[in-house]
Amino acid sequence: MSYTLLFALLLYSIQISVAKLLPIAESNNNAKHTFANTLLRIYKETPYETIFVLENAGKSCLATNVLESSLKIPLIRATDAAAGEQLRTRFNSNLLTIVCLSQAQMELKLLKMLAASLQYRHQTRIVLHFAEMKPTSALLATTRDFFELNYMTNVIGFYNSTHYYRYSPFPSGNWKLESANTTRFYTPLHQLNLHGKIFNTLPDQILPRSMVYVDASGQQRLSGHVGYLMSTFASKYNLTLKFVHPVTPGNIIHLTVLFDYVNNGTIDLAISLTTASFNPTRVYPLLSYPLEIIEWFVALPCSIPLEYAEIYTIVVTTQVIALLTLLTLLFSALDGIIKYLFHKRNENFSLFNILMNENMFRGVFGLSVLIKRRTVVSSKILYIFLFLLGIFINNMYSAYFQTLFTSPPLQKEILSFDDMRRRNLKLMFDRSEVQLVREALGSQFNETFRNILVLADTATVQSHRSLYDTSYAYTMPESLWAIFSAQQETFERKIYCLAPTLKFFGLLMMGIPVAENSFLLEPLNKMIMRATETGLLLHWQAMTFIDLVATGRFSLKVTGNVVEFHDISLKDIEFPFHLLLIGLCLSSVVFIVEVSAFKLKIFHTKRVLK
Numbered sequence: 001m002s003y004t005l006l007f008a009l010l011l012y013s014i015q016i017s018v019a020k021l022l023p024i025a026e027s028n029n030n031a032k033h034t035f036a037n038t039l040l041r042i043y044k045e046t047p048y049e050t051i052f053v054l055e056n057a058g059k060s061c062l063a064t065n066v067l068e069s070s071l072k073i074p075l076i077r078a079t080d081a082a083a084g085e086q087l088r089t090r091f092n093s094n095l096l097t098i099v100c101l102s103q104a105q106m107e108l109k110l111l112k113m114l115a116a117s118l119q120y121r122h123q124t125r126i127v128l129h130f131a132e133m134k135p136t137s138a139l140l141a142t143t144r145d146f147f148e149l150n151y152m153t154n155v156i157g158f159y160n161s162t163h164y165y166r167y168s169p170f171p172s173g174n175w176k177l178e179s180a181n182t183t184r185f186y187t188p189l190h191q192l193n194l195h196g197k198i199f200n201t202l203p204d205q206i207l208p209r210s211m212v213y214v215d216a217s218g219q220q221r222l223s224g225h226v227g228y229l230m231s232t233f234a235s236k237y238n239l240t241l242k243f244v245h246p247v248t249p250g251n252i253i254h255l256t257v258l259f260d261y262v263n264n265g266t267i268d269l270a271i272s273l274t275t276a277s278f279n280p281t282r283v284y285p286l287l288s289y290p291l292e293i294i295e296w297f298v299a300l301p302c303s304i305p306l307e308y309a310e311i312y313t314i315v316v317t318t319q320v321i322a323l324l325t326l327l328t329l330l331f332s333a334l335d336g337i338i339k340y341l342f343h344k345r346n347e348n349f350s351l352f353n354i355l356m357n358e359n360m361f362r363g364v365f366g367l368s369v370l371i372k373r374r375t376v377v378s379s380k381i382l383y384i385f386l387f388l389l390g391i392f393i394n395n396m397y398s399a400y401f402q403t404l405f406t407s408p409p410l411q412k413e414i415l416s417f418d419d420m421r422r423r424n425l426k427l428m429f430d431r432s433e434v435q436l437v438r439e440a441l442g443s444q445f446n447e448t449f450r451n452i453l454v455l456a457d458t459a460t461v462q463s464h465r466s467l468y469d470t471s472y473a474y475t476m477p478e479s480l481w482a483i484f485s486a487q488q489e490t491f492e493r494k495i496y497c498l499a500p501t502l503k504f505f506g507l508l509m510m511g512i513p514v515a516e517n518s519f520l521l522e523p524l525n526k527m528i529m530r531a532t533e534t535g536l537l538l539h540w541q542a543m544t545f546i547d548l549v550a551t552g553r554f555s556l557k558v559t560g561n562v563v564e565f566h567d568i569s570l571k572d573i574e575f576p577f578h579l580l581l582i583g584l585c586l587s588s589v590v591f592i593v594e595v596s597a598f599k600l601k602i603f604h605t606k607r608v609l610k
């Protein structure tokens with residue numbers, strides 16, 4: 001705690017002290033003072049906040065008194081005796097490292113300590129202090145190999161007051177003697193030209209991030225927005241990307257596999273995006289800045305129009321039947337009452353006639369009705385209203401019916417995994433991804449995905465999804481959805497729809513996996529920021545879509561056959577057909593009952609007459 005406080009206080013005074021104390025250091029001819037002077041010059045180029053000194057016990061190369069009096073900066077000293085200790089990441093952020101080598105024996109031990117201390121920060125500025133003599137070529141060769149292996153790029157070697165060695169890492173490491181007073185910058189902060197250095201990589205070929213295709217001239221090309229970013233990055237920084245083994249177009253490698261390759265050093269960086277945050281406990285520090293911040297949805301087959309046979313269930317509901325029955329009963333009752341009162345027709349006023357008055361029933365439906373030639377005014381008014389009602393019901397009902405037949409409504413949307421279970425729709429899931437979701441959801445996983453999941457390998461999932469196989473639902477990252485929705489714009493009707501309520505994850509930060517300590521990380525981060533803020537990323541996404549269409553990977557037509565005319569089928573008139581059957585059965589039964597009753601009555605009358 002106190003250290004941080006001191007640090008903050010001291011930082012404040014640095015600005016004044018540097019300028020003031022520089023001449024004092026210059027005037028001193030002592031070798032240690034010259035070295036301190038060089039360190040001051042480096043400070044003036046780009047300030048550092050901590051100095052880390054590695055030395056053999058008892059053999060310091062640094063005039064700490066000079067340095068301390070001029071640069072009040074925290075100094076951390078470590079000797080070869082304290083091997084195995086690591087600097088906290090906090091001190092790694094803006095550091096100058098000094099290694100005091102002695103000419104007598106080549107201490108790789110110190111350099112190894114250095115590599116271990118600078119975890120994830122091997123591009124920190126490093127000053128090697130060779131002993132008083134000019135370094136031998138063997139020493140230079142050993143150190144060069146070490147730096148190359150450990151991705152250390154920002155190294156100078158100091159040995160006398162007028163000259164120093166500069167290490168150039170690209171395309172392959174070598175030392176160059178430089179004169180101190182012609183040097184403007186000891187250490188470049190940014191590497192801008194990697195001189196064609198070769199980096200191993202592999203594309204995941206997962207759309208829309210990367211895609212490999214063969215162009216008209218037989219050349220393999222890289223597309224996809226991460227692919228475009230990488231090609232641009234390679235040409236801008238003059239580096240060479242090499243596939244670590246030959247890549248077959250369309251051969252998908254899942255991002256988790258590529259991630260392992262990067263992790264174990266098989267490749268330097270992956271042409272792919274991955275996330276650090278599926279599960280907050282699994283943090284991977286070696287990702288570039290996020291290139292996409294996405295959500296992960298489920299894409300379902302869109303609701304399709306209802307079957308014609310199902311339309312009756314919308315039109316003939318219980319309420320409609322109840323209302324029509326009620327109206328029929330009302331008019332029958334009124335008609336019965338009028339006839340009974342004014343025409344003395346007793347038989348019209350039976351309960352049976354009110355319940356089943358087919359004349360009024362026709363009236364309610366707007367069909368022709370049998371009426372008495374001369375009747376009372378109230379009866380006339382009743383009929384007028386019956387006809388008005390009939391006209392409304394008849395016209396509205398048929399209009400409604402016809403509309404539903406010409407443009408049938410859609411099926412009910414699926415909004416939850418329960419709906420999917422009910423509809424028996426399965427979710428096709430990538431075997432390599434399911435573990436991530438399982439980890440993230442924990443104990444909820446089994447319950448949420450009960451009876452829904454169909455696991456398949458990456459290639460199968462990708463091909464079913466891109467061929468619009470609507471027998472399954474699929475997982476759909478937001479970035480890929482852009483491609484699908486662009487394609488569906490050209491379709492007659494959409495095939496996949498997103499269910500916004502069915503979301504696995506929100507705000508996934510997707511970055512490019514880069515090998516540990518790789519010096520590509522910093523330039524790549526800069527490139528990502530530029531590409532994002534200038535809108536290049538959107539341009540590359542559009543280009544990817546064009547490439548997909550141009551190479552025939554995506555077509556702008558629906559592959560399935562579109563029904564242009566719907567023949568009426570037996571299934572479509574299922575409902576009226578059933579109605580007819582029921583009617584026939586019912587009337588047959590009633591007929592038999594009536595015939596028997598009639599016969600019984602005649603038999604009875606005959607018996608009575610006898």
Ligand SMILES: *[C@@H]1O[C@H](CO)[C@@H](O)[C@H](O)[C@H]1NC(C)=O
Pocket residue numbers: 134160161162163
């Ligand atoms: C420093 O080394 C260089 C190269 O070996 C030599 O030319 C130069 O004279 C030396 N300077 C001093 C001050 O010894």
Ligand SMILES: *[C@@H]1O[C@H](CO)[C@@H](O)[C@H](O)[C@H]1NC(C)=O
Pocket residue numbers: 179181182
């Ligand atoms: C370096 O500086 C010294 C004195 O300041 C000067 O004499 C010498 O010519 C300079 N060397 C170069 C290579 O510029």
Ligand SMILES: *[C@@H]1O[C@H](CO)[C@@H](O)[C@H](O)[C@H]1NC(C)=O
Pocket residue numbers: 171193194195196238
């Ligand atoms: C890129 O690197 C190659 C190989 O070192 C070099 O020949 C070429 O000049 C470099 N290109 C640029 C633009 O610096």
Ligand SMILES: *[C@@H]1O[C@H](CO)[C@@H](O)[C@H](O)[C@H]1NC(C)=O
Pocket residue numbers: 257260261264265266
């Ligand atoms: C790196 O990991 C991949 C996949 O896990 C494996 O196939 C490969 O052999 C590993 N390579 C090394 C050098 O460990």
Ligand SMILES: *[C@@H]1O[C@H](CO)[C@@H](O)[C@H](O)[C@H]1NC(C)=O
Pocket residue numbers: 442443446
């Ligand atoms: C979920 O199901 C798998 C296999 O069916 C089982 O191995 C696992 O223990 C279950 N997990 C939980 C949390 O119930």
